[in-house]
Each structure stands twice: as C-alpha cells, then as structure tokens.
Amino acid sequence: MQTPNPSRILIADDDRALCGLLAEYLRREGFVVDLAHDGAEALVRLRNPAERPDLLILDVMMPGRDGLDTLRELRLQHRLPVIMLSARGEPVDRVIGLELGADDYLAKPCLPRELLARVRAQLRRNAPLAAGTVQVGNLQLFPGERRGQVGEQELTLTGAEFLLLLGLAQRAGELVDKGALTRLALGRELERFDRSIDVHVSRLRHKLAEASSEAPRIESVRGSGYVLVVAAP
Numbered sequence: 001m002q003t004p005n006p007s008r009i010l011i012a013d014d015d016r017a018l019c020g021l022l023a024e025y026l027r028r029e030g031f032v033v034d035l036a037h038d039g040a041e042a043l044v045r046l047r048n049p050a051e052r053p054d055l056l057i058l059d060v061m062m063p064g065r066d067g068l069d070t071l072r073e074l075r076l077q078h079r080l081p082v083i084m085l086s087a088r089g090e091p092v093d094r095v096i097g098l099e100l101g102a103d104d105y106l107a108k109p110c111l112p113r114e115l116l117a118r119v120r121a122q123l124r125r126n127a128p129l130a131a132g133t134v135q136v137g138n139l140q141l142f143p144g145e146r147r148g149q150v151g152e153q154e155l156t157l158t159g160a161e162f163l164l165l166l167g168l169a170q171r172a173g174e175l176v177d178k179g180a181l182t183r184l185a186l187g188r189e190l191e192r193f194d195r196s197i198d199v200h201v202s203r204l205r206h207k208l209a210e211a212s213s214e215a216p217r218i219e220s221v222r223g224s225g226y227v228l229v230v231a232a233p
Contacts, residue, residue: 006031007031009026009032009034009056010033010036010045010046010053010056011023011033011035011036012041012042012058013037013062022112026112039067039069040064042074046074053080054081054126055081055119055122058071058082059086060087060093060097067097068097071084071097071100071102072100072101079157079159081123081125082103083105083106083115083118083122084106085110086108087109094107098195098200104121104122104160121186122186125159125187129144129146130143130144131144132144134169136169137214138150139215141165141169148162148165149211150211150215151211151212155207155211160185160186161185161200161207163184164184164200164204168181172216172229172230175221175226178226181197182197185197201220201226
C-alpha cells in the first residue's frame with residue numbers, strides 16, 4: 001500500500017533481526033524506513049535534513065548511548081513523536097521514558113500490528129490543526145503552529161503535551177476524563193494501569209508553573225480526569 005508522500009520512520013535498536021522484521025512490515029504498509037543501531041547514529045540522522053524522520057521508534061537498551069540518554073538529548077532540539085520500546089516492561093521504566101519526553105511506550109516483544117497502530121496514531125495527531133487562538137487566562141495556544149505561551153514566555157511542548165493542553169484549554173473549567181485525553185493526545189484507547197496521561201500532565205504542570213506563577217493550573221479529580229482552571233488573582 002503506497003502513499004503519494006509516505007511518512008519517514010527511523011528505528012533505533014541494536015537488535016538487527018528485530019529492526020529488519022519491523023522495517024519490512026512498515027515498508028509493506030507504505031512507510032519509508034531507516035535504521036540506526038545505537039543512539040549516536042540516531043542523533044546523526046536527526047541532524048541531517050535529508051534523513052530527518054517524521055517519527056522515531058527508539059529502543060531503551062542500546063550499547064553506548066542508550067535510548068533514555070538519546071531521548072534526553074534529542075528533546076533539546078526536536079519535537080518529533082517518539083515511541084519507546086523496551087524489553088524491560090516495568091512501570092518505572094515506562095514512567096522514566098515518558099518523563100523524558102517520549103510520546104508513547106511499548107514493551108517488547110510487541111506485535112508489529114500493534115506498533116503499526118501506535119505509529120499511525122502518532123502521525124495522525126501530528127496532522128495540521130485549524131488556525132486560530134485558544135486563550136485561558138494568560139495561556140495562549142496557537143493550534144495552527146502547534147505552539148503555546150504563558151504571557152510572553154514560550155512553552156516548549158512535545159506533540160502529545162500540546163494536544164493534551166489544547167484539549168483541556170478548549171474545555172477549561174470542565175472535567176475531561178482520562179479516556180478522552182488519551183484518545184486526543186495519544187490517538188489510542190486508555191489501557192489498564194496506563195499512567196501515560198498522568199506523566200504528561202505532571203510535565204505540563206511543571207512547565208506551566210515554571211513559565212509563570214499566574215499560569216492556569218491543571219487540577220486532578222481522583223479516578224476521573226483533569227480540569228484546567230485559571231489561577232486566582
């Protein structure tokens with residue numbers, strides 16, 4: 001199945017057999033796929049405009065510069081969606097990856113079809129948004145540019161963080177349940193024991209507070225979801 005302008009995927013994993021399997025599967029689905037086998041090589045490809053991917057699939061456990069160090073460095077300059085893979089499926093590993101700026105996380109071994117679904121979901125949510133401005137207190141979001149600011153302070157947001165904040169801002173003052181936020185920000189259904197949205201919210205809270213003490217706050221409703229409220233004057 002070929003598309004006129006296929007998306008480019010970079011897989012960074014030292015397991016060459018797995019890389020080959022996933023690359024073959026994704027190419028059959030119409031994607032252009034490049035491979036890197038360590039973090040340093042992945043960062044080099046990200047610096048090359050001709051090879052820059054639309055999405056990165058990044059393994060945690062790699063020799064030399066591992067996936068977490070690679071993610072930490074690339075987030076200083078790049079906002080592309082990142083799906084982490086790890087043979088260590090412990091919840092703490094998932095949380096660390098998300099805290100460092102991963103958009104989604106899958107434990108290995110995973111079915112190629114499941115990874116494909118995550119890839120498509122991440123690419124869909126990076127499609128162009130309608131122009132205009134959404135404002136809540138001193139927070140301004142510009143969907144057409146996928147950027148936000150508090151007062152004059154620019155926010156550095158990943159794609160998932162921007163969509164999550166946009167969804168809360170569009171329903172400011174209302175409770176938005178975790179299932180709806182997961183579909184909006186991650187493009188998939190909420191899974192059992194899934195803390196991805198909680199981690200993204202934690203990062204957003206920190207960024208908003210760092211930008212201004214008068215920024216809107218994200219409050220939690222235990223067991224239900226989150227609500228964006230304007231800070232009291």
